[in-house]
Amino acid sequence: MRFAAPPRHPSRARGGDLRRDAFVPGRLPDDHRAHDLRDRGLGRPGPAGAVLHPPPRGRAPPTIQEVHPPGDGPPVPVFAPPPRRGVFSLSVRDGSVRRVDPRGRGGVWARTSAVRGVPRARGEPVHGAVVRMDVAVPARGRALVRRRARHVAGRGGQLMSDPIVGIDLGTTNSVVAVCDASGQPRVLTDQRGTKIHPSVVSFHPNGSVIVGVDAKQRRVIDPRNTVYSAKRLIGRLWKSKEIQAAIGRMPYTIKEGANQQPVLVTRGGEFAVPEISAIVLDHVRNIAKQALGQEISRAVVTVPASFTDAQRSATATAGAIAGITVVRVLNEPTAAALAYGHQRQLSRTIAVYDFGGGTFDVTILRLQDQVYEVLATAGDSFLGGDDIDEVLMNHMADQFLASHRIDVRDNEVGVMRLRAVAEQTKIELSRRTRAIVKVDEIAYGPGGAPLNLEVEITRDQLVERAAPFFDKSFAVCEEALRLAQLSPAQIEDVVLVGGTTKIPHVRERVTRFFQRPPRTDVNPEEAVAVGAALQASALER
Ligand SMILES: Nc1ncnc2c1ncn2[C@@H]1O[C@H](COP(=O)(O)OP(=O)(O)OP(=O)(O)O)[C@@H](O)[C@H]1O
Ligand SMILES: [Mg+2]
Incomplete structure (x- = not known):
């Protein structure tokens, strides 16, 4: 596959190089653009990992514990070693949930004001409530999981x-x-x-x-x-x-x-x-x-x-x-929130909008005193960048069918080839407004003559064809906000996660929906x- 420089558009000719015009200034931070292909192993090797944050100033990052409802057994996310063995239960007091160990010793208190279905009355046990919170406490506080650093012999016999x-x-x-x-x-x-x-x-x-x-x-x-x-x-x-x-x-x-x-x-x-x-x-x-x-x-x-x-x-x-x-x-959303909140004392309600390759999730979290509380989460496990690849692939295949009367989709390898091209085209269209795609020998005509695919695809065409998928993501956002009993305007920051959020139109739609531009200080593909x-x-x- 080759990408050719798009021809000069008459109305743009005076503006100079169309490729430069094709970028949307300010939408993607420079380092994201520059690293895009290289990070995916498609460009020249670059320097070692980018430095994302300034060094810490003596403040320990938070530890995180997940609290589960009774009957779930010990908190599953803590795998080896579990912080304590035995059956855990929760008790509720003043809108807080406390994890209690079998010997009756207390765990960590966390606010639960917005967790669905948790009874609020003092001392009332939690039965059948859906409580899965991420709770962070300062590391130097009551540590939940502590392991002695394992030492291995390094080079030169040093520990x-x-x-x-x-x-x-x-x-x-x-x-x-x-x-x-x-x-x-x-x-x-x-x-x-x-x-x-x-x-x-x-x-x-x-x-x-x-x-x-x-x-x-x-x-x-x-x-x-x-x-x-x-x-x-x-x-x-x-x-x-x-x-x-x-x-x-x-x-x-x-x-x-x-x-x-x-x-x-x-x-x-x-x-x-x-x-x-x-x-x-x-x-x-x-x-x-x-x-x-x-x-x-x-x-x-x-x-x-x-x-x-x-x-x-x-x-x-x-x-x-x-x-x-x-x-x-x-x-994942808690991890993204940690990256976002790193070295900042934030008291904020945030949304993590995660549009990946195959799934879409939105999570609303409350950050306060280094406690990261999940207020609501909603998702669609069959919504992602793959869907956009699919519509672009169909667009290309339809054009090829119209001009050659051959459906590339009839051939399994042809489909996979075209899908790979579609993904590359989609990524290109996050950087420029039009792309010309050329694929050699995508099919064979009469007498075995090789047929090449050559189509021009514009960003507007991509947006138009993928619109139903973008719309779906905001229906999921509405669902999450409804669960958290919040309005879009009450979300104080939106953190973007997932490669699909690099599409400029997605960022515009997020800005419109949440009435504020999303944060771009953490790379969406690296935040988690x-x-x-x-x-x-x-x-x-
Ligand atoms: N610059 C870009 N423009 C548009 N889409 C992009 C860009 N970069 C990556 N993508 C798309 O992002 C998707 C992959 O995103 P990501 O790596 O975040 O997914 P993932 O975390 O593995 O998947 P999931 O979240 O579904 O588990 C792919 O569909 C890829 O084509
Ligand atoms: Mg992901």
Whole structure:
């Protein structure tokens, strides 16, 4: 695929270079634009991870604890080691929830004023209430999880600590970050300078297992043996509607295994879903190991706020398979909020608008005194950048059909090729207003003559075709606000997360909906991993 410079538009000719005109100044901070392709392994290797925040001034980042309703058992997100063993229950007093251990000793008090279904009366037990909060307390306060830093022999026989990394294990991409000794977060890059690693695993005919950007490229040529979006399947039973929907959508084979678990059938063998996620985790762990020159055996791993206990525990199992101790499974919006609130004493109600590759989530949080309280969360697990790729792909295929009477969609490899081109075009259209896409030999005409695709796509066309998906995201925002009993104007800051939020139109719509421009000081593709690294750093103290 090649991108050609768009021809000069007559009305723009006086303005000079159209490519320069095509940028929307001020929408994307410069570093985001410049790093965009390089971070995805598509451009030239760049310098090591960008520094996101100034160094801390002696203030410890918060630790986070998740509080669960009684009957749920110990807080599942804390995986190994759990802070305390035994059955936990909650007691409510003055609008606060307290976690109580079996010996009756108190846990942490947290405000619950906006948590749905929690009785407010003093001392009244919580039964069947949906309470899943992220509660942060200062690390030097009552520490919830403390581990002695594990020491491993470093190079030269010196003892050095084995850092806990933060991993954003995404449906589409994974990112790994770490905090240095001063608590400064940094996204780690592989040897090519890539920060964003596709969560894709491909089983090569020669027996090797390929992961990341190279595996993503194999989606085009070997779709049946290239597994992507495993996160959609993790922790779900064979009979679930998500697995049943995936069977029709995914080019790889999914069959029923033992205990109603889905099994992925590939050239490399049959795999349980956590085993595929384990391969991705192992890949990013190796990137961290290379970048830091140290063994990595512990991580904070993030999951969507909507993940069930089964999905959280399957994610932790994936870590265990990879030989990584998942010290905490952290909610993605809380991680993003941590990155946003890092080194700021904020008292604010914020929305985390997370538009990723396959899923959309919005979470409303209240930040106060280093307590990060989830007021409401809503999401659509089948809404993401993939949908936009699909409409662009159909747009291109329709144009090709009209001019050549050949439907590229009839060919599996053709579809995968066009989808990859569609994604690249979409990313280009976040930088410029028009793109000309040329794909060589997309099909063959009479007598086997190669046919090339050449179409021009404008940003306006993308916006028009993808409008139903953008609209859907705001219906979800309305739902979250309704649950939190807040109006858009009561949201004091909007934090953008996910690659799809790089689309300028999405930012415009967010600005209109929440009546304020979103924050752009944390890179939307890195915020979750950075937050996980901050949490990891707090756990190390
Ligand atoms: N500059 C850009 N413009 C438009 N879309 C982009 C841009 N950069 C990345 N994307 C899209 O963002 C999506 C990936 O986002 P992200 O990496 O945040 O997803 P993820 O966290 O893995 O997925 P999910 O949140 O669904 O679990 C892809 O659809 C990708 O094409
Ligand atoms: Mg994500």
